[in-house]
Amino acid sequence: QVQLVESGGGLVQAGGSLRLSCAASGSIFSTNFMGWHRQAPGKQREMVATISSGGSTYYADSVKGRFTISRGNGKLTVYLQMNNLKPEDTAVYSCRLLVGGAEYWGQGTQVTVSS
Numbered sequence: 001q002v003q004l005v006e007s008g009g010g011l012v013q014a015g016g017s018l019r020l021s022c023a024a025s026g027s028i029f030s031t032n033f034m035g036w037h038r039q040a041p042g043k044q045r046e047m048v049a050t051i052s053s054g055g056s057t058y059y060a061d062s063v064k065g066r067f068t069i070s071r072g073n074g075k076l077t078v079y080l081q082m083n084n085l086k087p088e089d090t091a092v093y094s095c096r097l098l099v100g101g102a103e104y105w106g107q108g109t110q111v112t113v114s115s
Contacts, residue, residue, distance in 0.1 A: 002026035002104045004095045009109030012085055016113070020080040022095030022106055032099035034078040035069065038091035038111075048093070049080060063089075085113045 008020040020036065035050030035058075049069035050058045057069055068081045078095065090113050095106035 002028060002097065002099075004097055004104055004106035006093075006095050006106040006109045008080075009093060009111045011112045011114065014085060014087055014113055014115050016085050017081070017083045018085065018111060019082070020093055020095075020109060020111075022078045022080075024076040024078075024095075024097050024104075028076060028097070029099050030075070032097060034071070034076075034095070034097050036078075036080045036093050037096055038089075038093045040088075040091040043091075045094075050096075051078060082111070085111075087113045087115045089113050 003025050004022055006022045010018060012018055030053055032053050033050055036048045037045050038048050039045040048060050048063055049067055051069045051071055066084045070079050091111060092108040093111050094108040097104040
């Protein structure tokens with residue numbers, strides 16, 4: 001059974017930084033994609049950043065240059081370093097794992113950016 005455990009959300013002022021972590025456990029093929037999506041109130045969920053098991057990264061245009069996604073040494077942990085946060089970054093951030101045609105989601109962590 002695959003599980004994703006997230007941490008690192010919170011409240012920060014505009015211009016500040018936060019780091020999100022997501023640890024995956026279970027039977028997971030080495031070839032996979034891990035990433036972060038977010039959903040703000042009244043808006044659709046959107047992809048924020050994704051990283052492949054080979055290290056290729058993909059970002060939403062709105063976060064390019066401010067957010068950085070990376071993997072831990074064990075490859076089943078993914079981090080999202082968020083710098084220069086803006087009020088419009090306020091949302092529930094959820095970790096997603098795509099492997100073997102199946103997708104798994106974490107429980108979500110709230111990020112709130114005050115102006």
